[in-house]
């Protein structure tokens with residue numbers, strides 16, 4: 035998909051609602067302290083890099099992606115941050131280069147997600163957060179089965195337990211995990227029920243966000 039088309043989805047009514055929810059959840063889990071540096075791995079068009087950096091009052095933001103066109107698009111639309119071409123499985127940064135490291139629905143497209151997470155933990159100084167797709171969600175029933183449809187084709191869907199397992203064996207403290215986007219249609223009913231459904235079935239949102247402190 036062209037970066038322009040991908041980014042335009044976030045400007046649609048449904049995309050803006052979903053993007054906003056995901057961004058707020060990641061920000062809450064990252065618990066930023068203001069002025070911290072941020073790395074966004076698999077940043078795509080830089081939507082979350084831009085939004086998180088702004089919401090967190092980040093000191094400086096960097097985004098990396100394996101797709102050249104996306105990196106060029108992100109750099110054009112966010113001159114205040116640095117964007118670079120890089121494979122999540124081999125990040126071109128020294129150990130502990132960034133206070134906060136995030137990756138949003140990118141590791142579900144990386145064959146060796148575990149290697150990518152270990153790279154994120156290596157370059158992080160304080161906290162790491164992942165956004166992933168929930169196998170225990172209505173969105174999976176709609177878009178994830180049989181190899182996935184549209185933008186979800188080829189994605190790996192994790193259960194909350196899978197996500198906790200991804201972190202196991204690493205020097206991290208207290209993995210916090212939350213889900214959101216309970217009814218992914220994004221219409222009036224979805225918006226009205228999001229809060230109540232999150233309380234009723236907290237592990238069933240389409241978007242899983244997990245974060246942990248790096249030791």
Ligand SMILES: C[S@@+](CC[C@H](N)C(=O)[O-])C[C@H]1O[C@@H](n2cnc3c(N)ncnc32)[C@H](O)[C@@H]1O
Nearest residue numbers: 076077078099100101121122138139140143144
């Ligand atoms: C669904 S998009 C998410 C983009 C962005 N994080 C967002 O949420 O808008 C997945 C992204 O992962 C990137 N990606 C896939 N494999 C990667 C790898 N090995 N290293 C870095 N990025 C990768 C793709 O190029 C794509 O931009």
